Amino acid sequence: MxxxxxxxxxxxxxxxxxxxxxxxxxxxxxxxxxxxxxxxxxxxxxxxxxxxxxxxxxxxxxxxxxxxxxxxxxxxxxxxxxxxxxxxxxxxxxxxxxxxxxxxxxxxxxxxxxxxxxxxxxxEFPIEAVRNFYGRSIFSCPYCDGWELRDKPLFVIANKEEQVLHMAKLLYSISRDLYIVTNGTQLSADCIRELEKHDMRYNMEPVQALHGDNGNLEAIEFRTGEKVTRSFGFVVPSxxxxxxxxxxxxxxxxxxxxxxxxxxxxxxxxxxxxxxxxxxxxxxxxxxxxxxxxxxxxxxxxxxxxxxx
CATH class of the missing domain: 3.50.50.60 (FAD/NAD(P)-binding domain)
Structure with missing residues (x-):
């Protein structure tokens, strides 16, 4: 020294x-x-x-x-x-x-x-409010946290079409109840057909708010006023x-x-x-x-x- x-x-x-x-x-x-x-x-x-x-x-x-x-x-x-x-x-x-x-x-x-x-x-998250729930009820890696959420109703937040399809394919073995959220991104007709073929619902409206407390998600609210009840899901960050x-x-x-x-x-x-x-x-x-x-x-x-x- x-x-x-x-x-x-x-x-x-x-x-x-x-x-x-x-x-x-x-x-x-x-x-x-x-x-x-x-x-x-x-x-x-x-x-x-x-x-x-x-x-x-x-x-x-x-x-x-x-x-x-x-x-x-x-x-x-x-x-x-x-x-x-x-x-x-x-x-x-x-x-x-x-x-x-x-x-x-x-x-x-x-x-x-x-x-x-x-x-x-x-x-960096497509919706900043995700940070309030990250690690407790919202996750980014199906390999890391998918097993614990098996067969639960899940959502996916992804604002790029390739990310939507990637996560949908990965999570399909974890849960067949997937709700896709694009936060304003419009999906192509081909992508929509793939989602509908596997009975996946989707919403392309911007997200207004994420509701919940102490890191536990309760619902996703869209700018239209519609609310979707979900307790767990995944997000695709950058x-x-x-x-x-x-x-x-x-x-x-x-x-x-x-x-x-x-x-x-x-x-x-x-x-x-x-x-x-x-x-x-x-x-x-x-x-x-x-x-x-x-x-x-x-x-x-x-x-x-x-x-x-």
Missing amino acids: KRRRGIRVIIFDCIILGAGPAGLSASLNLGRMRRNVAIFDNGTNRNRVTHESHGFITRDGTTPAEFRNIGLNELTKYPSVTYFNRTITEVSRDEQAGIFVIETAENEKYTAEKIVMATGIQE FHRANPFAEKLGCNIAETGSVITDGMGRTSQSGIYIAGETQKAGPSSLLIAAAEGNIVAGSVNMDIATEKF
Whole structure:
């Protein structure tokens, strides 16, 4: 540790941004290789509103908070891994020193030879009121929450026709009582025929309000005044990265919005790696994100080993 002009500067082999499944997995595997690692997180993970996480074998039904705590506790076995509950405000490269500089909201600076971006993504909803019910009665992933809602009357909020058909097909095995809400988007005749063929009702009017209390939905009200009683359903959000670090650091971005990598987590910028939903700028399962964290840890460790051998 060094001190410079009153600001604490700590040098690490690798700094990992984000303590989701990708960041935790990368930290674990780098710690096992005795790399000096710092993992930063501020608790704004998007699944924090979820009551149970599903689909991760041996952890099915675990709450996101419990999953995170188990991961952080496992890291304490490895003395070279340090966890910081901090908000990262800036990430830059010191070209002269050949290191990365991480700045926090607490006016601290940390430096590292490598960085892994695993800060995840955040949702934007077609109807902002969805946020009041998200994680309790409105969900976005049929794989994560569909089983618990099996055979219940459900709705789908999606404002693009391809999203309507995608969700209708996915949820048809969960419930045959589906009500499609497009919030003002007009569906094509072909799409309507597909829905009607499967006895799915639909409403293309804009939504006026969502009624309910304490996260429990009771009804959807349309601008026409019509109300449809539903207690559970799914929404198709759009997603964005929680920060612009990849763009500011000059990483190549594909037209799809994903960060271009070599398939092993290395970005177009030397020393910068990425894993999990941050890379795709889209949703992923806990299991896949953790696997990608494992892969990127191997890349970071091998690069360090090669450089220092």
